[in-house]
Amino acid sequence: MTDRWVLDQSAIPSAWFNIAPSLPEPLKPPLHPATGEPAGPEDLAPLFPMALIEQEMTPQEWIDIPGEVLDVLRIWRPTPLVRATRLEAALGTPAKIFFKDESVSPAGSHKPNTAVPQAFYNKAEGIPRLSTETGAGQWGSALSFAGSQYDLEVQVYMVAVSYKQKPYRRVLMETWGGSVVPSPSDLTDVGKAVLAENPDHPGSLGLAISEAIEDAVKREDTHYSLGSVLNHVILHQTVIGLEAKDQLRLAGIESPDVVIGACGGGSNLGGISLPFAKDRIEGADVRLLAVEPESCPTLTQGRYEYDFGDVAGMTPKLEMYTLGHDFVPPPIHAGGLRYHGDSPIISNLVKNGLMEAVAYPQGKVFEAAVQFARTEGLVPAPETSHAVRAAIDEALDAKEKGEERVILFNYSGHGLLDLSAYDDYLNGRLSD
Numbered sequence: 001m002t003d004r005w006v007l008d009q010s011a012i013p014s015a016w017f018n019i020a021p022s023l024p025e026p027l028k029p030p031l032h033p034a035t036g037e038p039a040g041p042e043d044l045a046p047l048f049p050m051a052l053i054e055q056e057m058t059p060q061e062w063i064d065i066p067g068e069v070l071d072v073l074r075i076w077r078p079t080p081l082v083r084a085t086r087l088e089a090a091l092g093t094p095a096k097i098f099f100k101d102e103s104v105s106p107a108g109s110h111k112p113n114t115a116v117p118q119a120f121y122n123k124a125e126g127i128p129r130l131s132t133e134t135g136a137g138q139w140g141s142a143l144s145f146a147g148s149q150y151d152l153e154v155q156v157y158m159v160a161v162s163y164k165q166k167p168y169r170r171v172l173m174e175t176w177g178g179s180v181v182p183s184p185s186d187l188t189d190v191g192k193a194v195l196a197e198n199p200d201h202p203g204s205l206g207l208a209i210s211e212a213i214e215d216a217v218k219r220e221d222t223h224y225s226l227g228s229v230l231n232h233v234i235l236h237q238t239v240i241g242l243e244a245k246d247q248l249r250l251a252g253i254e255s256p257d258v259v260i261g262a263c264g265g266g267s268n269l270g271g272i273s274l275p276f277a278k279d280r281i282e283g284a285d286v287r288l289l290a291v292e293p294e295s296c297p298t299l300t301q302g303r304y305e306y307d308f309g310d311v312a313g314m315t316p317k318l319e320m321y322t323l324g325h326d327f328v329p330p331p332i333h334a335g336g337l338r339y340h341g342d343s344p345i346i347s348n349l350v351k352n353g354l355m356e357a358v359a360y361p362q363g364k365v366f367e368a369a370v371q372f373a374r375t376e377g378l379v380p381a382p383e384t385s386h387a388v389r390a391a392i393d394e395a396l397d398a399k400e401k402g403e404e405r406v407i408l409f410n411y412s413g414h415g416l417l418d419l420s421a422y423d424d425y426l427n428g429r430l431s432d
């Protein structure tokens, strides 16, 4: 029996899919942080190359992927679509569970799908250096890898507590040539001010973003790069869903019944689900499901309003679900899901009833992760395990109702650099 669909290298999508023109309620523009007026391209130019600013705002449905980007994506794309037959058997479900395996990239997650084009467009506009933030290190490692491909310097501000507790991703970033400092750092005014008050500050993602932005604004040779949330980032991730559609067709599936992704800022979820969101808007019977941690419940409990993306209020304000830009989530293991806001596109879909959201506590998430590891063999990242949990619950619900439901979820990354989290779970040290 075939349970794995692998496309030829030539079948990587040649264009990214933009959902913006199909949204029933149009996206609202970002607002300038100081004036509160809509931010134009010139306001974003100190941070991003013009090509990405255009992608951020474009009404075009398809954006061609440059050949130089495809050349690098080909290192690991197309990624496999796998049917989780062993998990299905263990659950005794009539449901069919498919997952798209984004863990096969060099950095072990979906994040290089956007790190590569972001590095490319900056290089093409003559920018030799990028600054960014990273929590657990997944985004920093993806951008460091991309920087190595286009010969760009990458400066990473890594949340201090992760810098101390998770040395391996730092080593990965440095192996690819990235420079990593713990945030708060003394490289920026924001960092210095925080350190003056508390030299042992554990840092946060919002604070690290403030430092990376300050770095980029102060230096002519440097742009800023963000790993999630923004429209152009979500756009780059749509290769996931576009490939999955082709692969499902090869597997004889016209349309899945439900498409699931873990949601931190919304990029891997958007990547797998947006091509299906278009079908849904046009009347197809496909459900889209965002999965978040109960301890950082942006979509299930946040407010829908304009908010800053960082702690210091330096980013443009975006209309999105938010827990407030000063919200400090508890230190759960799924570091990539600890963000106060969410992609405006994902937020828009949820608000308009086109996407559902569910939140899980950490213990239930790891229980699913271990069940997945012991059936399918793969050890998922703690973030990814949220999607695994939801896929299992969908399959159990289908069993109860006797439905042959087709479930597609995004396997956003592997957990082989997160084994201390598994150690905590297996030894009863995990808090919910």
Ligand SMILES: *Cc1c(COP(=O)(O)O)cnc(C)c1O
Residues within 6 Å of the ligand: 109, 110, 111, 138, 139, 227, 228, 229, 262, 263, 264, 265, 266, 267, 268, 269, 336, 337, 381, 383, 384, 412, 413, 414
């Ligand atoms: C970063 C990350 C996430 C969460 O980020 P999104 O932008 O919401 O996709 C999920 N899974 C993995 C493996 C990640 O590295």
